[in-house]
Amino acid sequence: xxxxxxxxxxxxxxxxxxxxxxxxxxxxxxxxxxxxxxxxxxxxxxxxxxxxxxxxxxxxxxxxxxxxxxxxxxxxxxxxxxxxxxxxxxxxxxxxxxxxxxxxxxxxxxxxxxxxxxxxxxxxxxxxxxxxxxxxxxxxxxxxxxxxxxxxxxxxxxxxxxxxxxxxxxxxxxxxxxxxxxxxxxxxxxxxxxxxxxxxxxxxxxxxxxxxxxxxxxxxxxxxxxxxxxxxxxxxxxxxxxxxxxxxxxxxxxxxxxxxxxxxxxxxxxxxxxxxxxxxxxxxxxxxxxxxxxxxxxxxxxxxxxxxxxxxxxxxxxxxxxxxxxxxxxxxxxxxxxxx
Amino acid sequence: xxxxxxxxxxxxxxxxxxxxxxxxxxxxxxxxxxxxxxxxxxxxxxxxxxxxxxxxxxxxxxxxxxxxxxxxxxxxxxxxxxxxxxxxxxxxxxxxxxxxxxxxxxxxxxxxxxxxxxxxxxxxxxxxxxxxxxxxxxxxxxxxxxxxxxxxxxxxxxxxxxxxxxxxxxxxxxxxxxxxxxxxxxxxxxxxxx
Numbered sequence: 001x002x003x004x005x006x007x008x009x010x011x012x013x014x015x016x017x018x019x020x021x022x023x024x025x026x027x028x029x030x031x032x033x034x035x036x037x038x039x040x041x042x043x044x045x046x047x048x049x050x051x052x053x054x055x056x057x058x059x060x061x062x063x064x065x066x067x068x069x070x071x072x073x074x075x076x077x078x079x080x081x082x083x084x085x086x087x088x089x090x091x092x093x094x095x096x097x098x099x100x101x102x103x104x105x106x107x108x109x110x111x112x113x114x115x116x117x118x119x120x121x122x123x124x125x126x127x128x129x130x131x132x133x134x135x136x137x138x139x140x141x142x143x144x145x146x147x148x149x150x151x152x153x154x155x156x157x158x159x160x161x162x163x164x165x166x167x168x169x170x171x172x173x174x175x176x177x178x179x180x181x182x183x184x185x186x187x188x189x190x191x192x193x194x195x196x197x198x199x200x201x202x203x204x205x206x207x208x209x210x211x212x213x214x215x216x217x218x219x220x221x222x223x224x225x226x227x228x229x230x231x232x233x234x235x236x237x238x239x240x241x242x243x244x245x246x247x248x249x250x251x252x253x254x255x256x257x258x259x260x261x262x263x264x265x266x267x268x269x270x271x272x273x274x275x276x277x278x279x280x281x282x283x284x285x286x287x288x289x290x291x292x293x294x295x296x297x298x299x300x301x302x303x304x305x306x307x308x309x310x311x312x313x314x315x316x317x318x319x320x321x322x323x324x325x326x327x328x329x330x331x332x333x334x335x336x337x338x339x340x
Numbered sequence: 341x342x343x344x345x346x347x348x349x350x351x352x353x354x355x356x357x358x359x360x361x362x363x364x365x366x367x368x369x370x371x372x373x374x375x376x377x378x379x380x381x382x383x384x385x386x387x388x389x390x391x392x393x394x395x396x397x398x399x400x401x402x403x404x405x406x407x408x409x410x411x412x413x414x415x416x417x418x419x420x421x422x423x424x425x426x427x428x429x430x431x432x433x434x435x436x437x438x439x440x441x442x443x444x445x446x447x448x449x450x451x452x453x454x455x456x457x458x459x460x461x462x463x464x465x466x467x468x469x470x471x472x473x474x475x476x477x478x479x480x481x482x483x484x485x486x487x488x489x490x491x492x493x494x495x496x497x498x499x500x501x502x503x504x505x506x507x508x509x510x511x512x513x514x515x516x517x518x519x520x521x522x523x524x525x526x527x528x529x530x531x532x533x534x
Binding site: 047301305 | 370
């Protein structure tokens with residue numbers, strides 16, 4: 001494995017294969033996240049959810065995908081065509097970009113030591129934030145170029161919301177970096193402590209519980225999901241920035257939304273729940289298990305809470321989460337200095 | 341794992357109470373998700389209907405095969421939307437269709453117009469027309485909604501038959517007719533018209 005990886009051509013072959021594999025895995029995961037969400041929301045409301053296409057409705061997404069692909073991709077008059085077509089593509093590209101640095105796990109039990117990631121960047125978390133911030137361009141540009149007042153309002157709301165919560169989101173993770181001393185996702189996962197007899201990796205939520213709560217709320221807002229789905233508040237804004245989109249362009253927005261859900265869930269697992277470490281369980285299984293639990297938490301939140309009013313959303317972001325995140329940073333700093 | 345939104349702390353004195361409310365909500369949804377699904381899987385399962393349910397119409401026969409309908413057109417007269425068309429013809433000894441003097445040569449119901457009020461069933465003096473339990477009547481052309489006599493004379497579902505029997509509708513006595521002349525009236529209700 002190492003011989004192949006360490007020469008120029010072999011390196012690129014490995015990276016390209018890994019990218020193709022990741023694209024396939026993540027797209028499939030997205031499809032089944034949508035299925036999982038529909039089933040889970042259904043159960044919460046005591047409905048069965050999709051159960052017609054394939055066993056347990058598992059082929060529902062294939063049916064939906066075919067239907068969306070064959071729909072007319074309508075472009076309204078007087079839109080800014082270039083931006084209108086480009087915006088959903090930006091959304092999907094940004095959503096996939098984050099996956100370039102997400103480590104999925106290590107296989108060091110038997111046979112060759114395999115690492116599941118594309119790039120092990122030493123500022124991994126920053127790359128993910130940069131990519132997830134690009135998502136706002138997709139929404140704002142889509143809303144602006146649609147030439148529709150509802151789209152524009154949805155886009156504007158989204159911009160304000162994302163900027164407000166980006167701050168709290170970033171600050172919520174600062175204590176983690178302070179404790180670990182690295183922005184590399186792999187280092188964060190493999191952070192080990194020696195507590196009396198125990199020596200090994202721990203879920204960092206034990207050290208930064210407040211950070212996790214802020215992360216959970218801000219990440220929900222970042223992905224525009226209920227109870228923070230203001231950009232597409234149906235009752236007020238029809239479809240928000242999605243109003244004028246149909247067919248494959250709509251699919252791309254839809255895809256990026258669920259990709260982002262998986263991304264933030266994965267990130268939560270990596271940053272707060274010890275990534276692929278879970279006792280003797282094989283890393284990839286442990287990792288998947290944790291990610292599914294996190295995705296369920298997001299679906300659970302969606303199934304429980306009603307949408308916040310816009311001024312409440314802003315107040316929560318600026319007056320509650322941001323000061324709380326700052327206080328968390330300061331408190332962590334004080335504790336760190338006191339301990340070391 | 342709670343979504344603890346530290347919101348509303350200016351408005352309401354108890355932040356803890358608000359967070360508790362959020363947790364209660366999460367608990368409720370989680371509990372509900374483990375309770376059984378209440379959906380009826382429609383095309384496979386159907387919700388039970390009242391035994392007096394008024395669905396599509398049936399024309400009944402006596403046990404000996406004669407039609408009950410005597411062509412009196414009272415159903416057509418009772419129908420609020422005028423969806424029933426009855427054209428009567430005289431029974432003869434060679435061609436005896438019903439026990440009375442006349443029978444319905446044509447009996448058509450326009451199911452697109454019918455409002456399933458059941459007045460026809462009430463009006464019928466010989467209990468010839470009843471409304472059965474079927475409600476899945478969709479079809480692919482307007483013409484198919486004109487139910488003709490052949491379609492209406494299809495045998496009743498057994499449960500409807502049982503219900504009618506239990507209701508004490510005069511049980512179809514073997515008609516004395518068929519070859520004995522047209523003098524005998526049908527079993528119980530008023531004797532044939534005219």
